[in-house]
Amino acid sequence: MSQVNEQTIGHVHRDDEATRIGMWLFLFTELLLFGGLFIAYAVYRYLHPHEFMMAGKELNSFLGALNTVILLTSSLTMALSIAAIQRNKKNLSIFLQVLTLILALGFLINKSFEWSIKFSHGIYPGSETLLAKGSGEILFYGLYYTMTGLHAIHVVIGMIIIGVMTLFTIKGTINSGNNVRLESAGLYWHLVDLIWIFLFPLFYLIL
Amino acid sequence: MSEQTKKHHSPSYSIYIFVWLFLLVLTGVTVAVAGINLGKMTLAIALLIASIKSYFVLTIFMHLKFEDRMFRIFVFVALFFLAISLILLFSDYSFQ
Numbered sequence: 001m002s003q004v005n006e007q008t009i010g011h012v013h014r015d016d017e018a019t020r021i022g023m024w025l026f027l028f029t030e031l032l033l034f035g036g037l038f039i040a041y042a043v044y045r046y047l048h049p050h051e052f053m054m055a056g057k058e059l060n061s062f063l064g065a066l067n068t069v070i071l072l073t074s075s076l077t078m079a080l081s082i083a084a085i086q087r088n089k090k091n092l093s094i095f096l097q098v099l100t101l102i103l104a105l106g107f108l109i110n111k112s113f114e115w116s117i118k119f120s121h122g123i124y125p126g127s128e129t130l131l132a133k134g135s136g137e138i139l140f141y142g143l144y145y146t147m148t149g150l151h152a153i154h155v156v157i158g159m160i161i162i163g164v165m166t167l168f169t170i171k172g173t174i175n176s177g178n179n180v181r182l183e184s185a186g187l188y189w190h191l192v193d194l195i196w197i198f199l200f201p202l203f204y205l206i207l
Numbered sequence: 208m209s210e211q212t213k214k215h216h217s218p219s220y221s222i223y224i225f226v227w228l229f230l231l232v233l234t235g236v237t238v239a240v241a242g243i244n245l246g247k248m249t250l251a252i253a254l255l256i257a258s259i260k261s262y263f264v265l266t267i268f269m270h271l272k273f274e275d276r277m278f279r280i281f282v283f284v285a286l287f288f289l290a291i292s293l294i295l296l297f298s299d300y301s302f303q
Contacts (some may be wrong), residue, residue, distance in 0.1 A: 017275070024278060028285045035289045046300060061238070068234050076227040079268045083220055100252075183270075188255060190268045196261045201253040205241035 023184040027191050030154075034195050037147050040186040041202060044139045051136025055201060058123075059144070063114045064204030068196065074103035075193040078162070078186045085169065088176035090102050097166040097182075100189070103158045111152055144203055151199060154192045161185045218273060228265045233260050 051171045081096035122129035125145055130138060165185045168174040174182050237256045240249060266272040271279055 020274070020278070022282075024281055031285055031289060039293055042293065043296065043300060046297070060279075061241070065234065065238050069231060072227060072230050072234065073265065075268055076223055079223045080220060083218070083223065108216070187269055188215070190264055193268075194261055194264050197257050197264070198254075201237055201257055205237060205253060 009179055012179070014180075019180045019184060020187075021188050027120045027187060030191055034147070034150070037143070037150070038198065038202075040141050041147070044136070044143065048134075048139065050068060051134050054141050055137040055140035055144075056132075056205075059204050060117070061204045063110055065111050066199050069101050070107045071112065071193050071196050074100045074107070075190050077103065078189045082179065082186050083185055085174065085179045085182060090169065090172075090175070093182075094166060094169050097162055097169065101159055101162055101166070104155055104162070107155060108152060111148070116187025147199060147201070151192070151195055154195070156188050160184075160190050161188060218267070218270075222267060226263050230260055230263060 045071060063125065081093045081100065084093035118124065123141060125142060130141055162185055163172060165182050168181065184202045188207045212261060233256050237253055240252050240256075242247070245252065265282065
């Protein structure tokens with residue numbers, strides 16, 4: 001009913017279908033961004049299979065697996081928060097969004113531990129320890145820092161977007177009848193999860 | 208008008224929880240398989256598992272299963288072009 005009122009009184013034009021199409025089109029550009037990096041990974045790994053394997057063994061697969069679980073769980077809470085707002089459960093939706101933010105923060109804290117351990121071992125882009133290694137390992141770590149770093153930036157952006165959506169939900173501008181913005185934020189967040197699903201085995205469980 | 212007022216139905220909470228549990232199990236399988244030396248097969252298995260996980264994230268979490276068919280076609284085309292660039296690139300490297 002509120003939808004009808006919106007259109008007759010305020011002449012608010014809204015097209016949820018178009019919003020979702022727009023979001024998916026944006027996600028395709030993200031696919032190209034990361035896709036290019038995955039292709040670079042594939043080529044360098046093909047050229048240096050042994051060195052990639054050696055370098056990959058150095059990464060902490062436990063921290064990687066833990067972050068996979070954290071990110072998958074945050075995807076669940078995000079999906080549930082959308083289901084909750086569509087059922088008009090405002091407080092539950094807000095709680096689930098905040099939970100998503102906490103999990104995302106946990107992911108970043110975990111990641112910063114992992115990176116700082118690597119840094120303390122002298123392994124960071126351009127370091128002497130790293131440059132003393134073979135070119136395959138330098139490439140591996142270069143891709144590792146670029147790809148997980150770019151992914152971490154996406155996590156930060158995702159957190160900002162979800163945080164704004166939480167504020168909208170509290171204010172009530174995102175509600176059971178109008179929640180396509182929260183859905184779009186969810187799509188972005190699941191994309192971040194999708195990319196990690198591939199980053200994890202390719203870097204941490206080098207095979 | 209009908210497009211705008213068409214309610215976007217959300218699936219039940221339980222389907223999300225089932226998918227999440229399944230994704231966790233698959234993550235466990237990936238880690239377990241990595242411990243076993245299967246030679247070149249391990250990479251293929253890891254990528255296969257990652258693809259299965261992606262399928263469920265795309266269809267359930269990202270609602271592709273419940274969307275208009277046009278969305279699925281869009282995603283298929285995007286992935287198809289990514290696959291083409293990978294295949295063309297490797298056909299080039301393999302014959303050098």
